[in-house]
Amino acid sequence: MVKETNHVGPSPEEIDQVSTPPVPGVDGPGRTVLVCVAWPYANGHLHLGHIAGSLLPPDIFARFQRMQGNRVLMVSGSDCHGTPIMLTAEKEGKAPSEVVDHYNAEHIKAIRDFGIAFDIFTKTTTENHERNVQDIFTTLLDQGYLEKRTTEAPYDPGAGRFLPDRYVEGTCPHCGYTDARGDQCDDCGKTLDAHELIDPHPKGAPDGRIEFRPTEHFFFLLSRFQKRLEEYVADKQPHWRPNTKNFTNNWLKEGLQDRPITRDLTWGVPIPLDGFEDKRLYVWFEAVCGYYTSAIEWAERVGKPDAWRTWWESPETESVYFLGKDNIPFHTIIWPSILMGFSDGREARGEKRLVLPYDVPANEFLNLDGKQFSKSRGIGIWVPDVLGRFDPDVVRYYLSVNMPENRDANWTWEDFVAKVNDELVDSFGNLVHRALTFTEKNFGAVPEPGTLGPDEERLVARIRDVHAEVTDDLAHSRFKKALRTIMGLASEGNRYFAASEPWRLVKEDKERAATVLHTSMFLVRSLCLMLAPYIPFATHRLWKYLGEEGAVHATAWVAALEPPTVGMKLSVPEVLFRKLDLKEILQPEAPESSAPQKKKEKPKMPTAETTNNEVTIDEFAKLDLRIATVKSVEDHPDADRLYVIKLDVGDLGERQVCAGLKKFYAPDEMVGKKVAFIANLKPAVLRGVESQGMILAGDSGDAVAFLTPEKELPAGAKIR
Numbered sequence: 203m204v205k206e207t208n209h210v211g212p213s214p215e216e217i218d219q220v221s222t223p224p225v226p227g228v229d230g231p232g233r234t235v236l237v238c239v240a241w242p243y244a245n246g247h248l249h250l251g252h253i254a255g256s257l258l259p260p261d262i263f264a265r266f267q268r269m270q271g272n273r274v275l276m277v278s279g280s281d282c283h284g285t286p287i288m289l290t291a292e293k294e295g296k297a298p299s300e301v302v303d304h305y306n307a308e309h310i311k312a313i314r315d316f317g318i319a320f321d322i323f324t325k326t327t328t329e330n331h332e333r334n335v336q337d338i339f340t341t342l343l344d345q346g347y348l349e350k351r352t353t354e355a356p357y358d359p360g361a362g363r364f365l366p367d368r369y370v371e372g373t374c375p376h377c378g379y380t381d382a383r384g385d386q387c388d389d390c391g392k393t394l395d396a397h398e399l400i401d402p403h404p405k406g407a408p409d410g411r412i413e414f415r416p417t418e419h420f421f422f423l424l425s426r427f428q429k430r431l432e433e434y435v436a437d438k439q440p441h442w443r444p445n446t447k448n449f450t451n452n453w454l455k456e457g458l459q460d461r462p463i464t465r466d467l468t469w470g471v472p473i474p475l476d477g478f479e480d481k482r483l484y485v486w487f488e489a490v491c492g493y494y495t496s497a498i499e500w501a502e503r504v505g506k507p508d509a510w511r512t513w514w515e516s517p518e519t520e521s522v523y524f525l526g527k528d529n530i531p532f533h534t535i536i537w538p539s540i541l542m543g544f545s546d547g548r549e550a551r552g553e554k555r556l557v558l559p560y561d562v563p564a565n566e567f568l569n570l571d572g573k574q575f576s577k578s579r580g581i582g583i584w585v586p587d588v589l590g591r592f593d594p595d596v597v598r599y600y601l602s603v604n605m606p607e608n609r610d611a612n613w614t615w616e617d618f619v620a621k622v623n624d625e626l627v628d629s630f631g632n633l634v635h636r637a638l639t640f641t642e643k644n645f646g647a648v649p650e651p652g653t654l655g656p657d658e659e660r661l662v663a664r665i666r667d668v669h670a671e672v673t674d675d676l677a678h679s680r681f682k683k684a685l686r687t688i689m690g691l692a693s694e695g696n697r698y699f700a701a702s703e704p705w706r707l708v709k710e711d712k713e714r715a716a717t718v719l720h721t722s723m724f725l726v727r728s729l730c731l732m733l734a735p736y737i738p739f740a741t742h743r744l745w746k747y748l749g750e751e752g753a754v755h756a757t758a759w760v761a762a763l764e765p766p767t768v769g770m771k772l773s774v775p776e777v778l779f780r781k782l783d784l785k786e787i788l789q790p791e792a793p794e795s796s797a798p799q800k801k802k803e804k805p806k807m808p809t810a811e812t813t814n815n816e817v818t819i820d821e822f823a824k825l826d827l828r829i830a831t832v833k834s835v836e837d838h839p840d841a842d843r844l845y846v847i848k849l850d851v852g853d854l855g856e857r858q859v860c861a862g863l864k865k866f867y868a869p870d871e872m873v874g875k876k877v878a879f880i881a882n883l884k885p886a887v888l889r890g891v892e893s894q895g896m897i898l899a900g901d902s903g904d905a906v907a908f909l910t911p912e913k914e915l916p917a918g919a920k921i922r
Contacts, residue, residue: 211593212317212739220738221314223268223276223321224756225504228512232272233520236513236557237264238493239278240525244305244325245290248312249582250613251526254568254601259681260524261318262602265735266676269759275513277496279324280306283470284485285368289405298469302327312585316594317738322500326471326492330502334495335488336474338540339463341547348420348463355466356384356396357415358404364417364466365396365404372399419464420473422487427539428458434538434558441678443608446562449530458535463487490537493523494556515554522561522679530564563679566606570613583613591787595737596622596779602736603689605682619782624862625889626737628843630692630729631779637699637722638747642772644708647749648723649716650768658721661698664691665728669762672732681736686890688732693840693889695725700842723748723772724765730754731762740778747775826882827921828854829911830897835869841889847872847897852918854881860893866906878909878921 212220240256242248248257264276282302291298306325313323324331342348356365370384375398379389383405384396396402397414404410432454439447463484464473470482497510513519523533538558545555570583588597600618603625604611641649654662668691675684699722707715727748734741734754745754749770830849833856838844843864849857857879863872878898885894898909911919 211589212315216739216742217314217317219753220317220742220755221319223264223274223319226273226275226321228273228506228509230271230273232270233267234273234513234516234518235264235267235275236493236497236519236521237267237274237276238521238523238559239276239320240523240529241279241281241326241489241492242309243284243286244280244282244302244309245286246305247582247584247586248309249584250588250597250601251568251582253316253585253597254605254611255526255565256524257313257316257318258598258601259563259565259605259679260522262681262735263522263524263676263679264319265738265755266759269731269734269755269757271758273512274321275497275500275510276319276321277323277493277500278320279322279326279492279496280309281485281489281492282306282326283482283488285366288366288467288469289368299327308586312589315589316585317598319738322496322503324492324496324499326489328495328499330499331488331492331495332471334498335471335483335491338491338494338544339483340474342422342540342543343420345543345547345550347423347426347543349423349460350418351421351462352416352418353462354397354414355417356402357413358410359413360407360410361404364415365412366465366467367396369405370396370399370402370412371405371408372396372402375400417466419462419481421460422463422536422540423460424458424536424539425460427542428454430542431458431535431539434542435534438558438560441561443563443679445527445566445608446530446534446564449527449564450534453531453535461536486532486536487540490532490540493537511554514556517557519557520560521557522563523559525562525564527564527566530562533559533562533564561679563607566608566610568601568606568611568613593739593779595740596626596782599626599685599737602681602685607680607682615784615787619784619787622779623781624841624843625689627779627781629689629696629841630733631777633692633696633699633722634726634729634744634778635775637695637719637726638772638775640704641719641723642774645716645719645772647772648766648768648770649720651717651720652713654717654721657698657702658717661694661721661725664694665725666763669728669732673759676735685736688729688736690840690890691725692729693842695722695729696842698722698725720765720768727764727766728762731757731759744775744778747773749773824882825880827898828852828879828881829915829917829919829921830857830877830879830881831917832872832875832877835872838889838891840891844888844891845869845872846891849877849879849895849897850917851879851881852916854918857881857894858892859895859897860888860891861897863899863906875908876910876915876917 237260239260242252260276264274267274280302287298287301291301294301302325310323313320356370358365367384371381373380374382374387374389374394377387377389379387382389382394382399384394384399384402386393402412404412435450435454464478464481465484466480467482468480470485471488473481473483494514497513501507501510525533541556541558549555600621603621604613604617668687671687672684675687702718704715704718707718730741730744730748731754738755741754748766749772828851830851833848833850836846838846838860843862844860845863847859847861849859851857880896880898883895885892900907900909
């Protein structure tokens with residue numbers, strides 16, 4: 203039987219405490235921050251691409267802003283309209299409403315279990331959403347920003363209906379892919395129009411026929427907003443990410459085109475006009491309106507019907523939108539233009555204008571074994587599977603430290619295990635457990651310190667410097683950088699604790715031991731507060747072990763600079779995280795016996811493709827294996843278990859590698875040794891130090907040994 207590879211997940215009580223934000227105060231000294239989160243389609247499971255791209259970053263941001271004392275409202279919901287929903291409904295033989303209700307409920311549970319704390323996560327099928335979207339539509343129409351035009355659309359004469367773009371298939375004119383859709387080619391990624399396809403036909407009917415017939419639709423006059431959007435973008439761009447700037451500027455440079463906002467459908471928000479009963483508002487138009495409509499719904503739910511105005515009508519509001527890079531133009535071009543036009547109408551009827559997006563920190567894509575996570579193509583690691591096997595904090599940690607902020611990131615199980623074991627367990631978890639357990643055992647409470655020595659003063663100063671740096675990074679959505687800085691401080695704390703040897707001091711100089719342990723508790727308390735936005739469940743438990751009152755997420759951010767209270771009673775901590783085993787993760791659970799009852803297996807963690815363990819001779823030949831001589835061995839500056847090793851690789855020159863060999867070799871045992879070395883491995887940065895290859899060694903679990911040549915060979919000799 204395969205044993206558990208994770209710490210026992212949070213209890214329902216913990217999930218409730220961590221995942222439920224306090225009701226935001228309408229009044230108060232802090233800033234007003236509106237956190238808007240992209241709406242996932244309610245047509246399937248959430249995958250880790252959704253979490254990394256647009257769900258985890260805003261949760262980190264909102265938790266930080268709440269701890270800063272700001273008025274925060276975080277909104278989102280399920281996108282329930284559009285052809286992806288209809289396709290899923292047809293495939294499952296259900297009504298669209300059944301599909302969206304099922305997946306909306308599943309998404310809400312997954313989000314809460316992941317510790318993501320929305321003020322409201324709703325859906326676009328509510329009466330509130332429909333009513334307010336229709337108000338936006340009629341206001342834009344009254345202001346002259348909508349216009350009826352006749353256009354041609356794909357029509358299926360056999361079925362007697364117009365077809366949405368995704369119901370049309372054909373050959374891509376750019377790459378020749380034969381299963382391209384009427385809106386996009388999944389093979390080359392080009393955006394398409396159904397007119398462009400070669401041999402278009404109805405989806406699933408390659409012998410079917412498509413006609414293009416005239417149909418009347420409303421167009422949003424986006425071109426009317428070109429100048430206003432250029433001025434808006436110029437004002438906001440100084441703090442936008444490069445990808446957000448580039449996407450937006452490219453659209454503006456090409457010149458904005460008017461866009462249809464209605465479709466020949468019967469599933470969606472109805473058009474509030476006679477004669478358009480068989481048409482619906484296009485999903486790209488009505489879904490972005492959900493940021494506004496959900497705030498109104500939230501205010502009704504909490505019994506303060508006008509409270510939404512604090513976030514939407516105040517020009518001081520900082521509205522920050524979190525999404526994937528493919529949705530950038532909808533949030534920097536289309537949604538701001540809708541808000542401008544709608545606000546013109548609101549102003550004309552004596553109401554206040556609505557705030558435009560302040561920042562749009564869009565993430566790049568998370569890939570799985572080099573392939574983009576995609577619900578439609580079945581590539582992904584699904585959230586229900588992950589939550590069934592892992593503590594959500596370990597997944598949150600890896601997604602945060604590997605976040606695709608400025609370029610695509612890649613999920614691999616090997617790296618996931620390494621990051622969790624080496625950093626979360628061995629660095630942070632080890633420091634917490636050693637320091638807290640030793641202090642509680644010897645003092646029972648936070649001891650009173652004596653005079654701080656140079657090491658203590660240096661560490662306290664470092665806490666203050668890190669706090670200032672992390673505060674600035676989190677305020678500007680640099681989540682990965684902030685986390686790296688925090689974990690660097692944890693590594694410094696481990697080195698301080700080990701070098702101070704409190705186990706010796708407690709016998710020889712108890713006052714000095716008290717000073718060391720008080721300083722260690724100061725560090726652990728500060729780390730707990732700074733990591734609270736990232737790993738909410740573990741820090742929630744740690745806060746209690748430290749004897750602190752209240753919730754860590756309701757504690758002021760600046761409290762990380764305050765030393766612990768002398769005499770604060772401590773608790774013996776449980777282990778916050780347990781090490782992961784890669785072999786266990788990649789294999790399903792085996793039956794306990796050969797009994798005929800079928801045992802439920804743990805979900806097997808998927809990869810982009812099923813692979814076997816065999817390699818061809820051609821694949822093996824791609825490795826450049828060399829003999830190398832160890833020239834020097836130094837401690838890694840920011841990783842307790844790693845050496846930084848300089849190698850002489852003959853004609854290839856000098857190479858540097860990071861290796862976790864401290865348990866097995868002292869530096870003087872390694873210098874001068876001949877080792878086997880992979881010279882063409884892609885360089886990787888390990889805790890801030892570049893590793894330019896890999897030393898090969900044998901591993902029996904309890905012992906590790908270098909692979910060395912039987913006879914004398916020069917550095918650089920090839921291994922064949």
